[in-house]
Amino acid sequence: MSANAKDLRHPLKRARGLGSAQSGVGHWWTQRITAAALILLGVWFVITVLSLLHADYATAKAAVAKPWNALLLILFIVTMFWHAVLGLQVVIEDYVHTRWKEVVLLVAIKFLAVLCALAGVLAVLRIALGVGP
Amino acid sequence: MADTRRPLSPHMQIYKWQVQMVTSILHRATGIALAVGTLLVVWGLLALAGGESHFDQFKTCIGSPLGIALLVGWSWALFYHLCNGIRHLVQDTGAGYAIPQFVRSSWLSVIVSLVLVILVWAWVLTTGGAA
Numbered sequence: 001m002s003a004n005a006k007d008l009r010h011p012l013k014r015a016r017g018l019g020s021a022q023s024g025v026g027h028w029w030t031q032r033i034t035a036a037a038l039i040l041l042g043v044w045f046v047i048t049v050l051s052l053l054h055a056d057y058a059t060a061k062a063a064v065a066k067p068w069n070a071l072l073l074i075l076f077i078v079t080m081f082w083h084a085v086l087g088l089q090v091v092i093e094d095y096v097h098t099r100w101k102e103v104v105l106l107v108a109i110k111f112l113a114v115l116c117a118l119a120g121v122l123a124v125l126r127i128a129l130g131v132g133p
Numbered sequence: 134m135a136d137t138r139r140p141l142s143p144h145m146q147i148y149k150w151q152v153q154m155v156t157s158i159l160h161r162a163t164g165i166a167l168a169v170g171t172l173l174v175v176w177g178l179l180a181l182a183g184g185e186s187h188f189d190q191f192k193t194c195i196g197s198p199l200g201i202a203l204l205v206g207w208s209w210a211l212f213y214h215l216c217n218g219i220r221h222l223v224q225d226t227g228a229g230y231a232i233p234q235f236v237r238s239s240w241l242s243v244i245v246s247l248v249l250v251i252l253v254w255a256w257v258l259t260t261g262g263a264a
Contacts, residue, residue: 032222032225035218035221035222036222038215038218039215039218039219042211042215043215046208046211046253050253050256050257053257053260054260057181057185057188057189060181060188061181064178064181073178077174077175077178080171080174081171084164084167084168084171087161087164087165087168088164088165088168091161091164091165116171116172116175117175119175119179120174120175120178120179122182123175123178123179123181123182123183124178124182126182127178127181127182132182132183132184133183133184133185
């Protein structure tokens with residue numbers, strides 16, 4: 001307790017670890033975790049796209065349909081949109097100073113990101129499961 | 134303005150451009166560009182799932198001069214954000230904050246990203262033209 005003798009905060013405040021903004025380090029930490037994942041997934045994605053550079057439709061589709069590729073693509077899509085939302089959120093919070101515009105933009109990017117992420121995942125699943133044309 | 138004798142923070146125009154400023158600004162700018170670029174990834178996958186005619190349409194669009202220009206820009210943005218992102222992750226551990234190291238790692242991010250984008254597009258062009 002000697003280390004905390006000068007700490008005027010209530011122990012519960014420390015235990016919760018949420019700081020003055022009440023949101024803690026969740027955003028910061030998630031941004032780093034998704035960044036680390038995107039190093040691996042991004043490099044894999046670039047290599048995969050380059051390997052399919054001159055592929056015809058059937059070859060490209062067959063490549064996406066491979067289980068590992070489909071799995072990593074879905075991971076890539078989800079992580080990419082997650083990281084993008086976290087980054088755009090900070091940019092909007094920093095530069096949009098009219099409160100209602102800020103809130104509208106923050107909600108809009110989340111709606112758009114979830115819509116696009118699900119559309120991408122659904123497209124991969126349709127290809128991987130052989131549904132559709 | 135209050136009549137104080139304390140020093141005022143200089144505004145942006147006063148600062149001499151330094152590479153550390155550029156890398157910081159570019160990290161945000163490329164991040165925004167890449168967020169827009171995510172739509173291209175989803176468009177490509179939707180086209181692939183939608184059938185051959187959709188996919189050919191997609192290939193025609195990204196193979197057009199404007200499409201190629203955007204792809205070059207996006208690929209550089211990706212490599213830059215990747216290199217500088219790794220730099221930031223290293224710095225998050227508390228390493229590399231001495232000014233000479235900071236400047237050196239800034240240049241490293243810029244140069245490695247340029248080398249990577251040149252290598253990738255050289256590979257694309259030597260294997261039979263873009264798209």
